[in-house]
Amino acid sequence: MLRKIANPARLLTFQRTMASTASTGPLVRTELDSQTGYATVILNRAPVNSLSLEFMAEIIKTVDELERSKIRGMILTSPSSKVFCAGLDVLEMVNPSEDRLRSVWRNLQDTWAKLYGTSFPTVALINGHAPAGGCLLALTCEYRIMCSNFSIGLNETQLGLAVPPWLQKTMRNTVGSREAEIACIKGTMFSSEEALKIGLVDELAADKGEAMHKACNYLDTFKNMSPYARSATKLLLRNKKIEDMKRAREDDIDRVVKNVMNSDFQAGLAAYLQSLKDRKK
């Protein structure tokens, strides 16, 4: 259920009222600028916006609502000063029940498909680190603006996970075959500057304010264009990839279940979690 709060200023705030797990407040917040028609979608699962089953379901619902609201553009960002999105919630992969794991993966596929196939223009405002699923969210957007001094990449192989074909393709479309192949296999994390150099992001910004300005500039380029022609062209470019993913989705889920339920993977994951904790010491 979406709640619309009318502000005296031009900013209308839409808030989803729903139970949140780790965050205070809604898991996804949307602010709509009534003058431009641009919606800022704020991922709000503290501390690092890791993608749990329920969080992904909220992202999917939010995009559905934005499609119905006929917005003119979306900016995807985070309230954190350090993390855009830390990827899949690794706890979803620690000795999971098979049913839950299947649902998690299905929601990850749907999150990708929903964001990738929006009729409206989309910008990722990457104001923090974006490993793995965080990079996936950024890759679904048409345009990426990243603040300096963070890292982004598909580091799944470093965790013992294979990068699924649909995500490999998205990476290939963004940075080209050669860069994508090496980056996916190695699980490379790129600095903001390196990401700009290979085309993984389109622009850098010194801070979130500058990034927001640049995001609006990108969306403004479509101000005088027919929304129909724009979105029809986008969907002609992207729909086949979405259909390909959907056709092969059960095989993809079977592969992930086999990967994650494997005892070697579980041992590696335990070591990875320990290394995250040790970094803090």
Ligand SMILES: CC/C=C\CC/C=C/CC(=O)SCCNC(=O)CCNC(=O)[C@H](O)C(C)(C)COP(=O)(O)OP(=O)(O)OC[C@H]1O[C@@H](n2cnc3c(N)ncnc32)[C@H](O)[C@@H]1OP(=O)(O)O
């Ligand atoms: C087959 C799959 C292929 C592709 C499909 C896409 C799916 C991909 C799978 C994934 O996404 S796996 C997840 C990969 N993510 C990571 O490897 C990120 C790990 N995290 C970090 O590197 C860092 O936490 C950070 C750079 C994101 C942020 O650093 P910092 O600001 O210093 O925060 P902390 O490290 O102290 O983290 C705070 C808190 O959050 C926990 N946490 C971090 N990441 C995750 C996560 N992905 N899932 C769940 N929880 C996470 C971390 O352990 C800390 O918890 P404490 O209880 O110790 O406070």
